[in-house]
Amino acid sequence: MIKVLKAGLYTSIQDKGRFGYRNIGVPNSGAMDSISSGLANALLNNQENDAVLEIMLQGPTLEFTKTTAIVISGADMSPKLNDEFMLNYKVYTVKSGDILSFGQLIKGLITYVAILGGFQTETILNSKSFYQGITGESKLKKNDCIPYKTQTTSIKKANSILKINKQFFETKIIEAYKGPDFELFSLAEQEKLITNLYTVSKDINRMGYRLEESVIPHNKSMITGPVLPGTVQIVPSGQLIILMKDAQTTGGYPRVFQLSEKSIAILAQKKVGDTLNFSVLNNS
Amino acid sequence: MKQFKLTYKPYGNSAILIEWPQKIAIEILNDIQILVAKIENKNYKEILELNYVYNSLLIKYNSKYIHFLELKDKVELLYKKSFSDKIMVRSTSWDIPVCYDPEFGIDIAYMATEKNVSIDEIISLHTSAIYTVFGIGFLPGFLYLGGLPKKLHISRKEIPRLKILKGAVAIGGNQTGIYPQQSPGGWQIIGKTPVSLFNISKENPCKMKPGDRICFKSISKEEFLAIELEEDRGNYELKNSLLND
Numbered sequence: 001m002i003k004v005l006k007a008g009l010y011t012s013i014q015d016k017g018r019f020g021y022r023n024i025g026v027p028n029s030g031a032m033d034s035i036s037s038g039l040a041n042a043l044l045n046n047q048e049n050d051a052v053l054e055i056m057l058q059g060p061t062l063e064f065t066k067t068t069a070i071v072i073s074g075a076d077m078s079p080k081l082n083d084e085f086m087l088n089y090k091v092y093t094v095k096s097g098d099i100l101s102f103g104q105l106i107k108g109l110i111t112y113v114a115i116l117g118g119f120q121t122e123t124i125l126n127s128k129s130f131y132q133g134i135t136g137e138s139k140l141k142k143n144d145c146i147p148y149k150t151q152t153t154s155i156k157k158a159n160s161i162l163k164i165n166k167q168f169f170e171t172k173i174i175e176a177y178k179g180p181d182f183e184l185f186s187l188a189e190q191e192k193l194i195t196n197l198y199t200v201s202k203d204i205n206r207m208g209y210r211l212e213e214s215v216i217p218h219n220k221s222m223i224t225g226p227v228l229p230g231t232v233q234i235v236p237s238g239q240l241i242i243l244m245k246d247a248q249t250t251g252g253y254p255r256v257f258q259l260s261e262k263s264i265a266i267l268a269q270k271k272v273g274d275t276l277n278f279s280v281l282n283n284s
Numbered sequence: 285m286k287q288f289k290l291t292y293k294p295y296g297n298s299a300i301l302i303e304w305p306q307k308i309a310i311e312i313l314n315d316i317q318i319l320v321a322k323i324e325n326k327n328y329k330e331i332l333e334l335n336y337v338y339n340s341l342l343i344k345y346n347s348k349y350i351h352f353l354e355l356k357d358k359v360e361l362l363y364k365k366s367f368s369d370k371i372m373v374r375s376t377s378w379d380i381p382v383c384y385d386p387e388f389g390i391d392i393a394y395m396a397t398e399k400n401v402s403i404d405e406i407i408s409l410h411t412s413a414i415y416t417v418f419g420i421g422f423l424p425g426f427l428y429l430g431g432l433p434k435k436l437h438i439s440r441k442e443i444p445r446l447k448i449l450k451g452a453v454a455i456g457g458n459q460t461g462i463y464p465q466q467s468p469g470g471w472q473i474i475g476k477t478p479v480s481l482f483n484i485s486k487e488n489p490c491k492m493k494p495g496d497r498i499c500f501k502s503i504s505k506e507e508f509l510a511i512e513l514e515e516d517r518g519n520y521e522l523k524n525s526l527l528n529d
Contacts, residue, residue: 022335022342024482024490025420025464124484133424133465134484180293180301203446207468221439221457223306224428226335226342226421228296235470236442250337250421250428252440252456252470258296283294283352 001065002119004144008060008102010205011140013119014245015051018127018134022249028229029129030245032206032268033110034261035168036074040114042162043071043091050118051128053146055111056206057271059102060140062113064094068151069116075108075269089164108169108269109204117149131246169269172276176263177283179232179255181222189216193256194278198240202272206246209267211276214238220254227251230259242267258283288315290363292356298347300355304339308430308458312339313418313494322362330355336494337419337428377414377497379523380462380477382453383508384410388476395438395455395472406474407502409433415460415498425464425482425490429498432460444470451476453500478512479522497527 004011014037017030031037037052053060059077072079072088079086080101086092088111094100102111121128124135132138140146182190196215203210217238227233231243233253242259243251244267257278259267270276288304295301302319304312316336323334323343330349335342345355384407386392396403415429422428432455440456445468448454452463456471463469464481482490492498503511514520 020333021424022333023420025422025424025426027424133482177294177296180295180303223308223338223340224419224422224459225303225340226295226301226337228299228342230296235444236440248422249335250419252459255295260297281297283297 001148002115002146003063003065004060004140004142004146005063005099006061006101007139007141007144008055009058010056011060012054012130012138012206013051013121013135013140013146014054014129015118015127016049017129017245018125018131021125022226025249026125026134027131027246027249029127029131029134029206031112032245033074033112033169033265035265036110036269037112037114039089039162039164040071040073040112041118043073043089044069044114044116046114046116046118050114051121052115053113053119055102055113057105057109059111061099061101064098064100065096066148066150067093067095068148069093070100071114073112073114075111076106077111078103078106079111089166109271110268115148116151120147120149169266171266172274173279174259174263174267174276175281176230176232176257176259176278177281179257180225181254182256184220184254185216185218185256192216193234194280198276198278200270200272200274200276201239204270204272206244208244208247209242209270211240211242213240215240218254222252222254224250224252225255227255228258230261230264231255232257232259244268286311286315287364288312290360292360294352295342298345300343300345300352300359302341302343302359306339308338308418310416310430313416316341317495319359319363322365323359326362328358335421337421338430375495375497375527376492377499377525377527378492379499379501380479381503381507381511382411382475382477382500383503383505384453384475385505385508387505388452388508389474391454391472392474395436395474398438399435401435406436409436410460410474411500411502413499415500417492417494417496417498419494420490420492422461423464423467423482424484425480425492426461427481427492427498429460432458434458436460438472440470441472444468448473449476450480451478453477476508478508478515479520480515491522 199212454471
């Protein structure tokens with residue numbers, strides 16, 4: 001297993017998420033940047049839904065207790081195996097006693113660690129994804145132990161046919177569909193919503209990313225309805241909140257845009273002060 | 285059975301949002317439940333999940349197998365078709381104990397000032413109504429309740445609080461509810477229940493379902509602590525009764 005020597009800021013176990021429990025209000029959860037987590041799993045020839053470690057902003061220090069292979073992906077967080085700097089998207093063999101640590105955040109916000117066969121924490125409601133109130137904890141803490149499979153076969157070479165675009169999340173264009181409540185706003189307001197340049201605020205977490213600008217202050221009161229990860233809500237102060245993977249299943253603010261899964265992944269890698277533009281997709 | 289005028293909207297590229305008229309009404313809830321039963325009865329493999337609350341039904345589908353317009357037509361047809369088999373809807377009425385002491389009800393004084401009523405009057409109004417569960421969402425086990433007396437309607441906070449405690453009983457707009465776990469939220473908090481509404485260690489984590497009825501019972505701080513202790517030991521059973529259709 002992995003022993004957590006230092007927990008980092010917000011380190012959790014995530015797979016693709018928890019589906020089918022919206023009717024009792026259980027959120028999807030799952031990796032925020034599913035493109036990066038998916039690539040890391042693919043490089044190890046893991047299953048798509050295998051659980052990975054998701055690391056936000058500041059990395060943990062981890063000690064391995066048995067031989068396995070890992071891949072780091074997503075944000076560049078200056079990963080080190082013992083004293084050697086590592087590269088993202090490369091398969092590394094690790095042995096008992098090896099220590100994985102992280103340093104300065106160079107690019108992006110969220111880093112993934114995939115491990116051969118996936119992490120083996122408890123499956124609850126068909127998912128290993130951490131979520132407060134569903135799994136025992138919402139993030140790792142010091143001295144936690146995370147089980148993984150004993151490696152029985154020889155470690156395969158990296159999947160070399162895999163195409164990796166390490167820069168995919170550097171764009172500031174966020175593709176989005178018009179949301180179900182977009183038409184509640186006047187044409188001039190719609191234009192403003194689409195063309196405004198937005199800045200990521202400091203209020204960003206697994207539930208949602210709040211954008212800085214007060215675009216259209218309003219007092220549109222609504223009957224609560226369903227919302228999804230990637231739903232962009234506009235709150236009365238006029239700010240946009242983009243719901244992310246741990247978001248509520250329902251909400252009461254107008255839903256003006258809906259991000260695609262790829263756009264959720266791109267947005268997930270933005271940090272405070274980063275700017276973005278919406279580009280409207282056609283959904284019929 | 286009365287048919288409503290429904291609107292069908294694409295929600296992203298793999299979900300449909302169907303909306304009934306913009307109001308909170310038991311006849312709308314019943315109508316949604318009937319459509320849901322009809323859809324479930326068909327066992328469409330391209331439909332991944334159905335989720336309804338108040339006057340909306342969300343259908344998540346696999347966009348590899350079907351598009352918005354195709355699925356919209358299917359559902360529209362199904363809605364118009366009469367449904368011969370009578371659906372048995374078994375509903376339960378639940379009594380939920382709440383302590384309205386300002387120590388827990390941190391916005392109750394603000395609300396009294398804002399609505400120009402006494403705190404006791406707020407408690408009396410909130411506990412005298414019978415509420416209908418119009419859906420579960422926002423958080424695991426969060427019940428959306430209809431039936432809040434008009435006098436208690438109050439706007440949500442302009443900027444949501446980042447932290448509201450588990451068990452907080454609150455009002456947002458014309459809705460009231462109970463926070464089943466600590467979370468951010470924009471509602472005005474008027475009290476707290478010592479009872480858990482969502483318990484993952486139970487086979488059925490959430491006992492309530494849409495169509496159920498809820499009554500709040502005012503309790504003292506002493507009673508709150510006593511029930512909380514029982515609840516921690518797993519001994520507390522909510523008072524409930526089956527409703528007759």
